[in-house]
Amino acid sequence: MKHVLVIDDDAAMRRLIANYLAIHALKVTAVNDSKQFNQLLSQDPVDLVIVDLNLGREDGLAIVRNLAAKSDIPIIVISGDRLDEAEKVVALELGATDFICKPFGLREFLARIRVALRQRISSPRKKDQRLFHFGTWKLSVKQRRLVCQERGEVKLTACEFNLLIAFLENPRNVLSRERLLLASRVREEEVYDRSIDVLILRLRRKLEADASNPRLVKTSRGAGYFFNADVDISYGGTLAA
Numbered sequence: 356m357k358h359v360l361v362i363d364d365d366a367a368m369r370r371l372i373a374n375y376l377a378i379h380a381l382k383v384t385a386v387n388d389s390k391q392f393n394q395l396l397s398q399d400p401v402d403l404v405i406v407d408l409n410l411g412r413e414d415g416l417a418i419v420r421n422l423a424a425k426s427d428i429p430i431i432v433i434s435g436d437r438l439d440e441a442e443k444v445v446a447l448e449l450g451a452t453d454f455i456c457k458p459f460g461l462r463e464f465l466a467r468i469r470v471a472l473r474q475r476i477s478s479p480r481k482k483d484q485r486l487f488h489f490g491t492w493k494l495s496v497k498q499r500r501l502v503c504q505e506r507g508e509v510k511l512t513a514c515e516f517n518l519l520i521a522f523l524e525n526p527r528n529v530l531s532r533e534r535l536l537l538a539s540r541v542r543e544e545e546v547y548d549r550s551i552d553v554l555i556l557r558l559r560r561k562l563e564a565d566a567s568n569p570r571l572v573k574t575s576r577g578a579g580y581f582f583n584a585d586v587d588i589s590y591g592g593t594l595a596a
Contacts, residue, residue: 403431435457501561515539
């Protein structure tokens with residue numbers, strides 16, 4: 356039985372979701388804050404997470420960002436606000452799998468959950484043993500960790516991690532915006548064409564000494580971007596904690 360974890364500070368909504376999913380053969384645990392959420396994640400395997408964007412004093416996007424940075428668990432964001440497209444893009448770029456506005460039909464909601472669960476089953480993440488080396492940087496795919504000799508560990512969101520992998524697999528080769536969008540697992544039909552430029556800027560701010568004058572992630576005018584460094588790959592290694 357698949358385990359769905361719901362975080363929503365609205366008790367009535369938690370009960371509605373939990374009761375409906377339970378009668379459709381899903382195990383559901385519902386909590387109202389990030390403290391309970393993190394405790395459950397550490398105690399019980401979870402197959403999908405549903406996060407309300409508006410959690411009173413807490414930021415639902417921060418939960419999405421932190422979870423996506425360390426896990427491939429599908430995340431469905433729900434919100435009672437009719438947000439514009441740009442705000443939805445932010446949630447998706449941070450690592451959300453889907454975004455649904457309240458009020459929503461429960462049948463459609465269940466269908467979206469099943470789609471997200473199927474996608475995870477059909478494309479499980481392999482235990483990739485590659486360790487990338489470029490300059491004073493090292494990136495472990497297995498650990499999903501990026502470490503710089505001078506700066507220590509640098510945290511990446513899921514989109515940033517996937518984007519960097521695409522560059523490291525194709526050093527000095529120009530990659531189009533479309534290819535980078537696919538590599539970063541952002542659904543093209545739900546993003547602005549320039550959303551990849553936002554991701555590139557975020558990645559540059561984490562990698563470059565001066566993001567306004569990048570030396571690693573370079574722009575190829577009218578074509579896309581390329582990674583301007585030699586990249587070495589070893590296997591089986593891990594980065595020390």
